[in-house]
Amino acid sequence: MISATRAVLPTSTSILDDLDLIRSLGDAHDFLRSLAREHGFAHHAALRFAPEPEGRPTRQLAITSFPRDVVQAYERAMLASGSRAMASARASARPFVWNRHVPLPRGDDLARAVLASAGVTMGLTLPVAGRDGDRGLVMLGGDRPAPELEETALLSLFANGLFDRIVSIQNEERYTHDFRLTLRERQCLMWTSAGKTAPEIAEILDLSEHMVEHHIAACIDKLGAVNRTQAVAKAIRLRVID
Numbered sequence: 001m002i003s004a005t006r007a008v009l010p011t012s013t014s015i016l017d018d019l020d021l022i023r024s025l026g027d028a029h030d031f032l033r034s035l036a037r038e039h040g041f042a043h044h045a046a047l048r049f050a051p052e053p054e055g056r057p058t059r060q061l062a063i064t065s066f067p068r069d070v071v072q073a074y075e076r077a078m079l080a081s082g083s084r085a086m087a088s089a090r091a092s093a094r095p096f097v098w099n100r101h102v103p104l105p106r107g108d109d110l111a112r113a114v115l116a117s118a119g120v121t122m123g124l125t126l127p128v129a130g131r132d133g134d135r136g137l138v139m140l141g142g143d144r145p146a147p148e149l150e151e152t153a154l155l156s157l158f159a160n161g162l163f164d165r166i167v168s169i170q171n172e173e174r175y176t177h178d179f180r181l182t183l184r185e186r187q188c189l190m191w192t193s194a195g196k197t198a199p200e201i202a203e204i205l206d207l208s209e210h211m212v213e214h215h216i217a218a219c220i221d222k223l224g225a226v227n228r229t230q231a232v233a234k235a236i237r238l239r240v241i242d
Contacts, residue, residue, distance in 0.1 A: 015158055022165040023237055029063040032138070035158055036065070039151065042119050042142035046128075046159075046166060049090055049135045062136075062166050070118045077111040089125050089137055095156055096125045097146045119143055126156045128163035136163050172238060181219060181240060188215040190241045193232040 015035065022028050028046070036044040045064035064071060089096060098112075099122040115123065120141035128136050138159035147155065181189070184205070191201045198216070202209045216228055223240075225231035235241045 016161070019158070019161045019165060022162070023169070024239075025063055025166065025169055028162060028166050028169065029065075031162060032063060033065060035155070035162075036140050036142075039140070039147070039155065040142060040144040041124075041140040043140070045137075045139045046163065047137045047139070048163070048167065048170070049137075062170070066118060070114060073117075074111055074114045077114050078108075080110065089127065090135065093127050095127070095152050097152070098123050098125075099146055115141060122146060124152065124155070126152075126159040128156075128160045130164045130167035132167070134163075134167045136166075138163060172234075181222060181235075182215075185215045185219050185222075186235075186241055188212055189219045189228075189232060189235055192216060192228055193236065193241060 018031055018034075022031055032044045032046060036042075043065045045066060046062045048060045048062050061071065066074075115121075121143045122145070123139060123141040124147060126138045126140075128138050130136075140155070184207075187205055188201055191204060196204065198209050198212045201207070202212045205212070207215075216231070219235070220226070220228060220231045223231045223234045223238075225234055232241075
């Protein structure tokens with residue numbers, strides 16, 4: 001069995017530092033992939049539960065290493081079997097481990113077969129929560145022994161930190177998508193990021209200085225920033241401008 005002391009303690013500080021560097025879902029995927037591989041897992045996934053307008057929870061796959069066909073086959077298997085495993089996992093705050101020796105809920109054998117076809121014979125499901133009450137699951141799977149308590153606890157710590165970053169990133173991306181910047185607003189923000197003043201931007205874009213200030217103020221408001229410097233930084237992080 002992989003030793004929790006060997007696999008975790010020497011790198012726990014650096015892993016916590018890496019969480020602070022996550023700025024996109026791509027970063028989150030790289031982080032979870034590295035964490036999974038370090039602990040002997042072949043695959044990983046992070047799901048976020050979100051309420052529908054009627055209040056019914058739905059799950060959103062945020063990141064995963066599974067190929068699309070495996071994800072689709074797994075979804076079909078869960079739907080066909082009427083599985084309650086996902087609902088049970090959502091309602092629980094306790095990590096759950098399954099393998100060849102731990103039976104899954106009735107009807108989940110088809111879903112297990114799909115995972116086995118991808119090389120997953122053991123799975124660890126970690127319930128996670130964000131700072132604003134968002135809930136989700138981080139799942140790790142592979143062909144290794146079940147983790148011991150210490151390793152599971154530390155993986156749960158990292159998974160919760162990762163999930164909090166995923167929620168923040170998705171919320172920022174949704175906000176930006178809902179309040180998309182116009183072409184002129186992006187141009188004004190881009191030239192601001194290049195160090196140009198409002199009069200200089202006005203000359204470049206053939207606008208009045210007042211209109212440039214208006215566009216920059218709109219960017220600040222739409223991006224939820226407090227000033228133009230923060231608006232530029234946020235726009236670059238969200239890939240609104242280069």
